[in-house]
Structures are given as C-alpha cells and as structure tokens.
Amino acid sequence: MQDVSYYRPSSIKEAIKILSEHGPTAKVLAGGTDVIVQARERTKKITAFVDIKKIPDVMGLGIEGHRGLTIGAATPMYQIYNHSGVQEEYPAIIDSANIIGGKAIQGRASLGGNLCNGSPAADTIPTLIVLEGTANIIGPNGERKIAIEDFCTGPGKTLLQHDEILISLHFKRPAPFSGSRFIRFIPRNEMDIAVVNVASQIQMDGNKIESSRVAIGACAPTPLLLKEISNFIQGKELSQDLLENAAELFNNLITPIEDMRGSPEHRVDLAKTLFKRTMNDAVIRSNGEKVQ
Amino acid sequence: MVSTQKKADKTYKVIGTRPVRPDGVDKVTGRAKYGADIQLPGMLFGRVLRSPHAHAIIKKIDTSKALALPGVKSVITHKDLPTAADAALNLGETTDNLKWISDKVLAAEDALFHGQALAAVAAVDKHIAEDALALIDVEYEILEPVLSVHTAMDKKTPSIHDNMKTVDMIARFQVGEISETQINNVASILDLELGDLDAGFKEADIIIEREFETGTYHQGYIESHNGTAQWNENDEVTVWLSTQGAFNARDQLAALLQVPMSKIKVIPMEIGGGFGGKIPMYMEPLAAIMSKQTGKPVKMHMQRDEVLLATGPTSATYIKVKVGAKNDGTIVAADAYLAYEAGAYPGSPVSGGGVSMFMPYAIPNVRALCLDVIVNKTKTAAYRAPGVPAAAFAIESIIDELAEKLEIDPIAIRMHNAAEEGTRRHDGVLAPSMAVKELLEEAQATEHWNAELSDPSIGRGIAIGAWGNGGMESSASASINSDGTINLNTGSVDIGGQRASLAMQLAETLGVEYDSIKPQVVDTDSIGYTAVSAGSRTTFATGIAVIEVGNKIKKQIINRVATFWEIDANALKYNDDGSVSSPDKIINFKEIAAMLPNTGGRIQASIDIQATTHVPTIACHIVDVKVDEETGKVDILRSTALQDVGKAIHPAYVEGQTQGGILQGIGMALYEEYYYDDKGILKNASLLDYRMPTSYDVPFTEIILVEKPNPGHPFGVKGVGEVPIVPPLAAVANAIYDAVGVRPNILPVNPRRLSVLLKEKNNK
Ligand SMILES: Cc1cc2nc3c(=O)[nH]c(=O)nc-3n(C[C@H](O)[C@H](O)[C@H](O)COP(=O)(O)OP(=O)(O)OC[C@H]3O[C@@H](n4cnc5c(N)ncnc54)[C@H](O)[C@@H]3O)c2cc1C
Secondary structure (H helix, E strand, O other), X not given: OOOOEEEOOOOHXXXXXXXXXXXXXXXXXXOOOOHHHHHHOOOOOOOEEEEOOOOHHHOOEEEEHHHEEEEEOOOEHHHHHOOHHHHHHOHHHHHHHOOOOOXXXXXXXXXXXXXXXXXXXXXXXXXXXXXXXEXXXXXXXXXXXXXXXXXXXXXXXXXXXOOOEEEEEEEOOOOOOEEEEEEEEOOOOOOOOOOEEEEEEEEEEOOEEEEEEEEEEOOOOXXXXXXXXXXXXXXXXXXXXXXXXXXXXXXXXXXXXXXXXEOHHHHHHHHHHHHHHHHHHHHHXXXXXXXX | OOEEEEOOOOOOOXXXXXXXXXXXXXXXOOOOOEHHHOOOOOXXXXXXXXXXXXXXXXXXXXXXXXXXXXXXXXXXXXXXOOOOOOOEEEEOOEEEEHHHHHHHXXXXXXXXXXXXXXXXXXXXOHHHXXXXXXXXXXXXXXXXXXXXXXXXXXXXXXXXXXXXXXXXXXXXXXXXXXXXXXXXXXXXXXXXXXXXXXXXXXXXXXXXXXXXXXXXXXXXXXXXOEEEEXXXXXXXXXXXXXXXXXHHHHHHHHHHHOOOHHHEEEEEOEOOOOOOOOOXXXXXXXXXXXXHHHOOOEEEEOOXXXXXXXXXXXXXXXXXXXXXXXXXXXXXXEEEEEEEEEEOOOOOOHHHHHHHOOOOEOOOEEEEXXXXXXXXXXXXXXXXXXXXXXXXXXXXXXXXXXXXXXXXXXXXXXXHOEOOOOOEOOOOXXXXXXXXXXXXXXXXXXXXXXXXXXXXXXXXXXXXXXXXXXXXXXXXXXXXXXXXXXXXXXXXXXXXXXXXXXXXXHHHHHOOOHHHEEEEEOXXXXXXXXXXXOOOOHHHHHHHHHHHHHHHHHHHHHHHHHHHHOOOXXXXXXXXXXXXXXXXXXXXXHHHHXXXXXXXXXXXXXXXXXXXXXXXXXXXXXXXXXXXXXXXXXXXXXXXXXXXXXXXXXXXXXXXXXXXXXXXXHHHHHHOOOOEOOOOOEOOOOOOOOOOOOOOOOOOOEEEEEOOOOOOOOOOOOOOOOHHHOOHHHHHHHHHHHHHOXXXXXXXXXXXXXXXXXXXXXXX
C-alpha cells in the first residue's frame, strides 16, 4: 500500500478545494472498491483520498414524479436495488447493480465510482447510457452536465477533471410501453469481469419498434452506444428475424480485442446473443411483465 | 446434500461416528493461530522482488538504493545464500537437487520464470519493504521464453539449463542415472511397458487415438504462504510457518542454510489448505537469512498474486493415448505418451499420471512413456493426486468414446475391463485389493445414473479414476494422565481433520471416550521424524502409529495392573471399554489411571513406524451438465461421487474431502487455468481472473462412500483425500459430449473453447 492522506470533507466546496490543492494524485473516494485496490496494488500513484460519503449531496436517491430519477453519485448499490421505484421503472439499473461484485462489494460500490473509474467492462455504464442518463458535475468553475454516452473517453479515462466531482446521475421518466434490460456474460456465475455486456432499451408501439437504444461494454476502449442498431430496427415490426439481421451488424460495429477473458470471435458472437436476449427481455418488460 | 455410506461389516464404538473436531472451537472463533498471527518483539517484515521476465540473464542487481531507504534493515540476493552443492537431496517422498532448491529460493545467474524471486528486503514495516523493492535496480538480458512442451523438446530450442541431461526415473517421483534417451529440455523419463503392444493392437477390432491437453491449475488454498524466522546468536533457528510437513521443511532449511538439523526448530502453525502446494520452501530461508543479518525476527507473507505467480501449481500437460479394443469391449492394448511441464526446474508429477491412469483396468499390453519437461514457467508442485487428473481425463474420454462406438454401456465397458487383486500392472506391481467392480456396481444402482434427462441440452457423463495412496514415516506418542485423560502428540500437520481421525483411532484402540483424548500437532523438537501430510497418508500411516502406541499402552497397563493385583499378567484381559479384568476382578480405565502415580509412575508410549501397506483407492463421478450452445457456457446441474474409502474413520470429514476434490476437479474441467501471454507473462495472477468455481457454479455433490477395508490397516483405512479429484475432468467432458456431441480435448473447456468446438460441429 502507498502512503496516503485521508480527508473527509462535509461539503462539495471543501472537497473541491482539497482536490485542487493536492493535484491529480488526490482521488475522490466513494466506496473505494476500485480506488483502494489501485492504491494497494500501486497501479496508480495516489497520495490522498478525499472521502465524499459525508457529503449529503452525493448520497441517497429519489424519484420525483414526472421529473424522473436522481441517484447520488456515491450511493451504494444495495440502496439502489432495494428501492421499489427503481425496481418498478428502471429495472435495467437493478440488473446492473445486482451483479457488481458480491454482497460485500454492493454495500460500498457506487454508480459514480463505476462510471468515473471508466473501465471498458464496467457493468453499469451500458445501462446508464441506454437510459439516457446525464452526469451532474461540480468543479472549481461551477456546474456542468454531460450525457453519459460521452463521459468515457478511453480505458480509465473520462471527461472529468481531477478536481471535479460527479454529484449525481439523472434519468428521465421512462416512456409508456418501454422496457430495459442489461445482461452480462461471464464464464462463472458471479465474481467476474464481463467478457461482454449489453444493455437494451426499447419503446414499443403495438408490435412496432418506436425507438430503442443499445449499448455494449468490453468490446471497445469505452462502453459504446450503438446508434446503427437502433436506426436499423426503428419503425419496423418486431420479429426474431429482424433481431437476427440487426445482430449481424455487430460484425462490423465492434472490433474487440483478444485477452485472457475472451477472443474477438467469441466476443462478437456473445454480443449478438446478448443483444437478442436483452431486446426480447426489454420487450417483455415494455408490456409490464417480469423476466426471470 | 445426500450422503450414503456402504458399510464394512465390523462394528466400532468411536470409528465411524462424527464427533466435533478438536480444533473446531478455535477455528470458528478466530482464535486458532496461523502463521500470519505471529507477532514478536522487534519483528521485521520481508518482501520479495520478483522477475518481470519469463527468461532473462541477470546481469547485475544493485541493492544500494534500497538499503539506504530509512527503515530498511536488510536486502539480500542469491550471493547471501550459502553456496549450494550441485547434489541430490533426499526429501522423503521425493529427491531434489540442492542447487536447484537454492536457485528457486533466490535466482542465481538467470531468471527462469515470470515471478521468480530475485532479492528480498526486510524493513520495519511491510509498506517500507514494498517501497524498497522499487529501489532495487536489476539489469537483464532478456531471452526468448520456452512456453510449451513441444517447443521445449524441439532440437532447435536452446536448453534452459545448460548441461542438463535426461535421467531415468527409477520409481514414482524418484530419479536415478543418466538415460540412454536424451531429449532437449527433458529432465527425466520413465518408460513403463507390459506385454507386447504390437501384438495387442493386432488383436484389436477398433483403435482410437486422441490427443489431450490440460492447463496449469493452482491448488487455490485460502491461506497464502507465510513464515517467520528467528536466528539466535547461538545459531539456533526457530521458524513458524504454514507447511504440510514440519520435518520436510526443517531438512530443506538445514540443507539450504547449512545449519545442523537439531539446531532448527520448525513450528508448524494451523494450515489454511495446501493440497500438495505447501511442501516446497519459498520465503522461509530468506526470512532466516535476514534474521541472521539483523538479529531480529523476520516475518514474510505472500500476497495472492505472488502465490499464483511463484508457488507451485500443477503441470500443464500434453497427452496422447491410443487404445485398442475388441468388439466385445475387451481392451487389448493401450499406449500413452505423456509430456508434463515441470516448470523451470525438474520435477513434474508425470510418472504419477503414467502409472495411475491405467490402474483401474486390467490391460494385457500397455505402455506409458512419461517425460518431465522444463519450460519457463513457475516450478510446479504436488497437487492432489499429482499428475493423475489430466491422465485420467485422457483415458476416460477414450473409454467413453469406445463405449459409444461399440454400443456398450459406459459402466459395463469399465466393469468388463476392471482391475482386481492380482492384475499385473505396467509398473510391474501386482494389484493388491481393488474395489473397481464394487464401485461400478454401486454407480450402476444410483438413482442419479438411472434418472431421465429432462432436456436435450442436458448431458450426463461418468468417469472413474485411481490413486495409489502413500505410506512413509510417522511418529506418535501418548501419555496417560492420572485423571484418565490422554495427551496424544504427532508430527502430522492437521490439514484435513487428522487430529480428530487420529484421536478416534486411539480412542477405539484403548476403549476410551474420544473426548478424553487431546490430540496435538507438535514441533520438530518434540516428536520423531514424521513425513509430510500428503499422499492421503496421514489417517492411514500416522493412524497405524497411533494404534501401535495404543497397543503399547495396553501392554503396559496390563503389566501394571498385574503388579498392583499381584497376579500373573497372562491372567488379565484388556476389555473393549478400557477396563482390565481377571477372572474375578475388574478395574476401569479411570481407576487404572488414578493408581498409576503410586505404582511406579504414569505411563507414556511412543513409536516410529514406516508404513508400507497402503493400497490404491478408486473414485467415480457422475455429472449432469447443461450447455448453452449460443454462448458455450456449461452449467453443472447434478453431481454424484462414489468413493472407495477402505474405512471412513470420521465420515463427515471424508465427505468434506470428496466434496472438495470434486469441486477442484470441476474447476479444472471448466474454469481454471493460467493464462500466459507470448512472452511468458502470467496475465491472471488474481482470483478475479484465475477463476475457481464459486458456490454459485457447482452444486453440492451427492456422496456415496463404499467401504472395502484395506487389509494392511487395523481398521481398514486406505486414504481419502486425493482420489476424488481424479474423475471429474473426464466426467464433465463426457457429459458435454452427451449434451452437444462434441468431445472437448483441451481443458478447461471454458465458453470460449467450447464455442469454437460447437462452431466446428455446426459448420460440418
Ligand atoms: C471484488 C470486486 C468485485 C467487483 N465486481 C465488479 C463487477 O462485477 N462489475 C463492475 O462493473 N465492477 C466491479 N468491481 C469494481 C467496482 O466495485 C465498481 O467499479 C464500483 O462501482 C466502484 O464504485 P466505488 O464507489 O467503490 O468507487 P471508488 O473506488 O470509490 O472510485 C472509483 C474511481 O472513481 C472516482 N470517483 C468515485 N466517485 C466519484 C465522484 N463522485 N466524483 C468523481 N470521481 C469519483 C474515484 O476517484 C476512483 O478513481 C468489483 C470490485 C471488486 C473489488
């Protein structure tokens, strides 16, 4: 473990001040399930932790009628998946939050941490993208908002400056007859990094696809929103043939790498399979039914 | 979990019951003392610098900057080790070369695998020690790594060890003279042959020849290696550590440190798993040398990545097998070629594989050619039935294919070829008592084997396997206290409930309550030489020692009661309940104990034995799998294990061994493997990416214990720890074939590999 100083500010302003003074080797500490490991394994140079969990603005979540859902950036996963409103209206968030690590990790890990850590295989980012999430950020120069699909710029890299803090994530109210689903593929049944993960969101008009969003992880330097897929299926009648044909687009849309977790060929095959499975489940959910 | 026991005839009072283990309370309350719990005044913390390259000449190591860091007390390299002779060192079960042991502890001229120890630091805390590692400058000349047995044996590949000659193995794990056959980078060779292969294959109606590969698998024990050493001014050394064999550790340390054995005291702490991997020495000698330099105790404790990188997993293997059979299923000839990766230094368990793979069968014409191949990977170590799971995967896959092609039931074909007492084996041995047929009969009768498969994507597989078990030396001593309780000391590290199984055997022998015996594992100063807790030998061999100690005590008690009653000892009888009686008098065990102090003093007995009457055991695994053909993912739905245990002393602990062995075997079949890049860098040295199955992946196994007693043990014990890991690899592969019609020949058959096989099938 590296020698680190620990700070626990109680306001955003104070936190930003510490981050600015310390420079880039000071890191925001939310659940710490990424950043403490990085400090211990010395994969990043870290000299200070700025623990934000005592700042009320980044903790907790709530749904405000038609205005949608806001989740504090450092809210732990277990609070998210135990929230009945999220369970009802944003089931893909539950799909994601439920599988991060195991019970112990879910007591600490946050959406903000998952997003800011910027892993290409992060299990919440595709979901946050298809639900059209926005990131609310405060820095020394004030507030700004970023669409989550633009947030990550490379492995471990994001648009966030070292002295900016992600305060919360916002999602609009889902449209009627819409549904969402996230599935990750791992060789085991828990405790694994995604070989591929896919989130799909769909809005139906009868049997016609009114609109959709599909995002994929672990197949590119960042999680990707695949507009080409949405364009291909938009306005068409839903059928398994349509999904099969759309799935073929993956051959050219992604060029995943070879690593210890998967081969390019296997990843493309998995992408197609997960796309079809998430779509079918999202359609089921758009009818107000549950998927197993 | 369902568990059934098919009992041997004899009835016992203590044996076969399920009492609480003596170490249970300490373990569940967290009070048990492991090596990591050692805290001594002034203790320093050591860390190891490891090679970032798989193959490199070490041109220079400069430790000056590290030594200058405040808080750093010692930095050592190979130069600080006593000069090690290039000579054989006998380690009981195995022989090794002292120079190699020394180079494995700290590399000398070259680094031969990614993670090899190059230098060690001792500092006032472990963070400073870690900081110091970054300050050690090493200059390398990077060489091309040799990463497979095929490249290693290629004539064009340079020798990893200059001047290394292929030697003949004279027995399992024992090496002898230089061989007539010289193969590049092959450290040793064992060629076992029985009958006439050509004639055998001529008789065959069908011949199947297949190639198989298995990955490098780590034992995955929870507790990582640790050791603390205190080198005193009078050159006496005390070492606290996690080991499977305190005496083995002591003797290795004595040879490496060049200190007399009597001056080294090894204190074995509680052990959090080993499975064969806690026999070699890694950091303990470094801790000792740094303690000598600083005068302070030095503690070292590996991190998980170091455990995976630089301790001894099992060999990755390449195995080619050809089997010929008649149309009625009779196997007439079998020819196996086994090339196992030893890692960077000699000593793979290839002979274990070559000997054991054919053990369940009576085959008249057999050959097994076993090669121990050097590659630039971490030196392998023993792992539960060393060498056998991979070899059984090969032969049991072929037997499954034979059964299918000949349209014979997979159990029937195995039954037809089953070895029995008196079968001549290719290692020259006449098989002793074997339970292959008994086990297969039980398998045939299981509900699982006869249950319908509910879905076409579900398949069922079966396989069997054998393990020879071990004997070796054990020492035990026991003393009777005046209140009738008994202290039992052994030198056998308790790695799987042996304190319980040994106390139970003494209780049964003496006719006393299990609870009246306090068993303890003691240090090397306090008991006679005892070999490692390995080879499934402890309950068997140390059990024999304990029984003989009991018999000695009984004899002394009879004599004492005879003196007390002033009657001839021949007129006395030692009863099953621990009492002694003459035709007209009786005295119970407690009363005997109470009168001892005043009739000549308390009684103590000790014994040293070398057990040789071990016999092989057989295991069978039946497994149902479901295959997701779109992703290549396999789920285990149901698992049943049958195991011949001789006699289950403590059935719950036997079942625990079976459960664990099956789980590890399934890990080898589906999940686990070392992933090296083309430079020989291990990419998955973490438990995130070195995937051991979790409780979500493998259901509880239903267990059927079959008891065919070993005639060479008073209670019939054979050994139970290792054999259950042997059959699951093939059983899972055979089940996958049953489900989707492709035969996995490379394990682990993870989703990525299976999806390739499925694509090939669909493109045909
Ligand atoms: C055993 C284990 C299993 C895991 N399993 C999974 C898994 O299945 N799927 C998965 O996707 N991940 C997994 N992870 C990774 C990790 O748990 C997740 O990425 C988690 O969401 C990180 O959240 P955190 O709150 O712990 O982040 P932290 O570690 O606290 O922070 C992560 C990074 O984000 C920055 N940061 C955090 N919050 C903010 C903020 N509000 N503003 C600015 N910067 C911020 C930190 O400085 C740091 O760089 C696992 C980790 C472990 C240890």
